[in-house]
Amino acid sequence: MKKMINNPDNVIDELMSGYVAAYPEYIRRSELHQRALIGKKRNPQRKVSVLIGGGSGHEPGFLGYVGQGMADGVAVGNIFASPSPIPIQAVTREIDQGHGVLYIYGNYAGDLMNFEMASEMTEIEDEITTVAVIGNDDVASSKTLDDRRGIAGELLVYKVAGAAADFGHDLAEVRRLAQLANDNTRSMGIGLSPCYLPQTGKPSFDLEDNEMEIGLGHHGEPGIEKTTIRTAQETVKVIMQNILKENIYQENDDVVVLVNGLGATSQMELYIINKEVNAILNERNINVYKTYVGNFITSMEMGGFSVTLMKLDETLKGCIDHAVDCPNFKEV
Amino acid sequence: MKKMINNPDNVIDELMSGYVAAYPEYIRRSELHQRALIGKKRNPQRKVSVLIGGGSGHEPGFLGYVGQGMADGVAVGNIFASPSPIPIQAVTREIDQGHGVLYIYGNYAGDLMNFEMASEMTEIEDEITTVAVIGNDDVASSKTLDDRRGIAGELLVYKVAGAAADFGHDLAEVRRLAQLANDNTRSMGIGLSPCYLPQTGKPSFDLEDNEMEIGLGHHGEPGIEKTTIRTAQETVKVIMQNILKENIYQENDDVVVLVNGLGATSQMELYIINKEVNAILNERNINVYKTYVGNFITSMEMGGFSVTLMKLDETLKGCIDHAVDCPNFKEV
The missing domain is CATH 3.30.1180.20 (Dihydroxyacetone kinase; domain 2)
Structure with missing residues (x-):
């Protein structure tokens, strides 16, 4: 292994620091959790918020897709590991504008568990409605749709969800279009x-x-x-x-x-x-x-x-x- | 070596085909030479044209920087080898709008020779005026400025030259600003x-x-x-x-x-x-x-x-x- 890093235990925090330093006009750290990043550019037409997330190691996924026309915030996990429910809840709280939040993540056991838990927590503790679209585009991973992994196709789902949100649609319609994008991918x-x-x-x-x-x-x-x-x-x-x-x-x-x-x-x-x-x-x-x-x-x-x-x-x-x-x- | 290619002798032509197929609204093959690509988007204010080029293997350099606000065309060499004067001349002929062409390339013996030869050919055969800015940003390559190689800094020179051209400046002024960008890099x-x-x-x-x-x-x-x-x-x-x-x-x-x-x-x-x-x-x-x-x-x-x-x-x-x-x- 030959990597240009410092302490292997700090790669996520350091990459996030380097990321926010590169694009201060686009993104900021959440005030609620260090593994949560919040976009600064948001279409004034947008009601529904879009939250993405997953493990690190996929850069520029997923933090690179926070911005105008795409996601409003991202929860950042360890390398190839789901973010915990806490940063997901933190992002949800910061980005919700009272119209609900769409979660988009890949079909992995850890992500399913943590995003579902975050969804329940925000429902109960914050009274924020969330719905989810789960990326499962990888045809090689299973014959059964529900068992398939999400891979790069999620990028296109983000784009459709972000556009639908920018068009001012409500949560059900943003979810419907993002799900359609996923189903067609x-x-x-x-x-x-x-x-x-x-x-x-x-x-x-x-x-x-x-x-x-x-x-x-x-x-x-x-x-x-x-x-x-x-x-x-x-x-x-x-x-x-x-x-x-x-x-x-x-x-x-x-x-x-x-x-x-x-x-x-x-x-x-x-x-x-x-x-x-x-x-x-x-x-x-x-x-x-x-x-x-x-x-x-x-x-x-x-x-x-x-x-x-x-x-x-x-x-x-x-x-x-x-x-x-x-x-x-x-x-x- | 593990590469996802077909015939090693055809990588340049195949990459160019895949490139033009990806972005047909941005770029086309020159009618004059197969190693020449011409941008389709040009600011109507722009008088002076900008030509970039160099060896292949640097993708998305250099063909990725043809477009509105950047270069008008690119001459494509073999891997890590300068384009010959013929495609440079071909691009020059296709992109010139009667106000002259700025060449931007790296400080390498092959590029110097071929771009200078192309410049003489277009001057004599086509009556097109060309000037050049030569990228030499790599401080590690020599203590003497004139002996330094051009590396990634050329991207910023393209950007300044493209903007200066879009602002409607004449050839001398576009060259001056591109040279200033290079000198500051x-x-x-x-x-x-x-x-x-x-x-x-x-x-x-x-x-x-x-x-x-x-x-x-x-x-x-x-x-x-x-x-x-x-x-x-x-x-x-x-x-x-x-x-x-x-x-x-x-x-x-x-x-x-x-x-x-x-x-x-x-x-x-x-x-x-x-x-x-x-x-x-x-x-x-x-x-x-x-x-x-x-x-x-x-x-x-x-x-x-x-x-x-x-x-x-x-x-x-x-x-x-x-x-x-x-x-x-x-x-x-």
Whole structure:
């Protein structure tokens, strides 16, 4: 493990300090909890608030998506571990404007438990209504929808929820649109090389020099198979077969494409991957409405990537077209 | 070497295809040369055109910085190799609006030769006036200014040049401001792990598992010393000592901070680095006007980073505040 850090026990607090120092016009520390960050930019039309969160190690997820048109606050967990209910409650208290709060988080046992507990606490102690949308876009993680992990597709759910909130919708409608975004979204990832946990120095998974893991989760959870590394074209073909067999994406549909790097995979590779995704969508006459390529939700310095598709109707298009202004995600 | 590519001989063309496919509203291939890309968004006030370019492998540099408020076109070289004069001439022809073209490139022998040759060709064959600003921000590369390499600081020069062009200034004034931006900018980098050249599979440099290289160039050029890896605090202290001893950045000055990841270094680490940069600037009462943290000009999957400072006067502040809208760089 070779990391440019100080004390491994302090990486989260130090990264948060460096983050707030970088973007003081966008974000501040909560007055209620040190693992809670609050956005400073909020559309005056917005009634409902949006809260995101999850483990650290996914930077610029999730703190990078607090800002105008996206989330109002974020609860920050330890590396690859859910935030506890206390910072979630702290963020909820600070961002609620009396119209309720939508929680968006990934489908992981720790997140489910802690966000649900925070929801009960704010209901009872603060009389704030919260609802949740739980990201479960990873087709490789299970055949059963409810058992699937959330990976990079959550970014698109944030964007839709943020736009819906900015449009002045009430909590039920913001939740409905965010859930629709999630239901229309599927992803699958590939692992090439592990990341190392700062405190233990241990790799997140083991792979031989010539191997890749198909369907890897973004904490290093096992995928469908380990195989000899293939070309970008062959690899993307496998990913797209798995995504397209869900029967969501049909001829003449409009979709968002998200090619997400896990950390150590070069941008050059991500654009070559996008070329292959595009070729397969063109063959099927599926129309690319918008493409995002980059390191949006990483796994520290893990090598690998995921591909996400989100199917759009006219309402979702309006949400995707809505401007956002976050430190790490801006759309004019 | 573990890369998600197809044929190593085709990586540049495939990455360009994937790039144009991702952002068709922003960029198109030149009609004159396949290694030339032309921006589609141009401020109607803009007279002078801005051309950037350099080797591939630095994605999202340099093609990611073509767009409104930044460059009008980019000439794309092979990996870590200058574009030849032909695509530079092609871009020049396509983007010139009769008011001349500013070239911005790094201080490398190949780039100097090819951009100068392109300049002579366009002068004679096309009667287009071109001038150049040559990035040389890397303090570790030489004591002599003229011998210094350009590294990540070029991003800030693009931004100032693009704003100056958008303000409707003539070629001499756009060049003057871009040169001022370059003269006020200093950087220094650290290498932690090499990248691998797709065609040879060879690492860009060699380091032991516990070593880092101080002052590394962004093609893997040797730095000042190889040393046992230190903490972020100790490492940033060395970098900042080298940058601050240039005597450009004084108490009460306003500066831009750019923490640039080379590819494989996690965003978590980059924000911890920013915390340390901030602490040193605070101690010296140097005011951080704006901070950028991210993978802006990479070296494929190289591990490491650089820190850049740019000193601002009121004119440069106006340029930094100017909105930009590029695929990989947006400022509202």
